[in-house]
Amino acid sequence: MLRLQHVSKLFNPGTADEKIALVGANLDMKAGDFVTVIGSNGAGKSTLMNLISGVYRPDTGDIHIDGQPVNTVSEHRRSRWVGRVFQDPMAGTAPRMTIEENLAMASLRGQHRGLMFAVNRKKRQLFQSELEHLGIGLEHRMNAKVGLLSGGERQALSLLMATFTNPQILLLDEHTAALDPSRAELITRLTERIVREKKLTTLMVTHNMEQAIRLGNRLIMMDKGKIILDVKENRKQDLSVAGLLGEFERISGHTLADDRMVLG
Numbered sequence: 001m002l003r004l005q006h007v008s009k010l011f012n013p014g015t016a017d018e019k020i021a022l023v024g025a026n027l028d029m030k031a032g033d034f035v036t037v038i039g040s041n042g043a044g045k046s047t048l049m050n051l052i053s054g055v056y057r058p059d060t061g062d063i064h065i066d067g068q069p070v071n072t073v074s075e076h077r078r079s080r081w082v083g084r085v086f087q088d089p090m091a092g093t094a095p096r097m098t099i100e101e102n103l104a105m106a107s108l109r110g111q112h113r114g115l116m117f118a119v120n121r122k123k124r125q126l127f128q129s130e131l132e133h134l135g136i137g138l139e140h141r142m143n144a145k146v147g148l149l150s151g152g153e154r155q156a157l158s159l160l161m162a163t164f165t166n167p168q169i170l171l172l173d174e175h176t177a178a179l180d181p182s183r184a185e186l187i188t189r190l191t192e193r194i195v196r197e198k199k200l201t202t203l204m205v206t207h208n209m210e211q212a213i214r215l216g217n218r219l220i221m222m223d224k225g226k227i228i229l230d231v232k233e234n235r236k237q238d239l240s241v242a243g244l245l246g247e248f249e250r251i252s253g254h255t256l257a258d259d260r261m262v263l264g
C-alpha cells in the first residue's frame with residue numbers, strides 16, 4: 001500500500017547549513033494499517049510526511065503507493081491518493097470560501113480544477129449528508145465562510161475534506177496539537193470513526209504518547225532522521241507510555257527531551 005525504500009533527504013547540501021532530515025528510511029504499510037509516528041524535535045517527522053505527500057522529492061530511495069512509483073509525481077497529482085490534515089486548522093482549507101465550496105474542491109482532489117464550482121443538487125445533498133454524518137452541526141451552515149468556524153469545526157471539516165475521496169493514504173500531521181483538550185478529544189474520536197468506517201491506511205505524527213498508543217495498530221519512533229524503533233501490531237498490547245519512553249532512551253542514548261511531548 002505504502003512503501004518507502006532507503007529514502008533519504010538532505011537540505012542545503014554542501015553548505016554550512018546542511019541538514020540531514022531523513023536517512024535511509026524503510027517503511028512498509030499494508031492496507032488498513034494505522035501507524036503513529038513519535039520522535040524528538042527535528043527528528044524528520046514532517047520531512048517524512050512531506051516526502052509522502054510530494055512536497056519534496058527524495059534525494060535517494062523510492063516511494064511506492066499501491067505498487068506505483070510516485071517519486072516524480074507532483075504534489076497536486078499525488079493528492080488523489082494522499083489526503084493530509086495539518087496542525088494548523090487553516091492549512092488544508094480555503095478560509096474565504098464557504099464550507100460547500102471547500103467540499104467541492106475536496107471532491108475534485110488532484111483533478112482538473114476548472115469544474116470546481118459546478119455543484120449540482122446531487123452533489124450538494126452528498127455534501128450535506130457527509131456533514132451530517134460528522135455530527136457537529138455543520139450541515140446547517142453550508143454557506144458559512146470556513147474562516148469563521150472554530151478551530152475544532154475547521155479540523156473536523158479538514159478531516160472530511162482529506163478523506164472525502166477515500167485516499168489510499170491519510171496523513172495526519174499533529175492534527176489535534178493546536179486544539180484545547182476537549183476539542184482535541186472530539187477530533188481524535190472523529191478520526192478513529194472515519195478511519196474505521198472508510199478503512200483508511202493512515203500515518204499520524206503526534207507528540208501525544210497516549211494518543212499514539214490509542215490510535216495506532218503500529219508505532220514508529222524517529223530520532224535524528226532515522227526510524228529507530230518499529231513496534232508492530234503483535235506487540236501493541238504490551239505498549240505503555242513509560243515503556244516506550246524507556247525504549248526510546250535505550251536505543252537513542254538520550255531522553256525524549258521535547259517540551260512539546262505530551263505523555264497523556
Ligand SMILES: Nc1ncnc2c1ncn2[C@@H]1O[C@H](COP(=O)(O)OP(=O)(O)OP(=O)(O)O)[C@@H](O)[C@H]1O
Pocket residue numbers: 011012019020021039040041042043044045046047048
Ligand atoms: N525546508 C527545509 N530547509 C532546511 N532544513 C529543513 C527544512 N525542513 C526541515 N529541515 C531540517 O530537517 C530536519 C528535520 O526537520 P523536520 O521538520 O522533518 O523534523 P520534525 O521531526 O518534524 O520536527 P518537529 O517535531 O520539531 O516538527 C531539521 O534539522 C530541520 O531543521
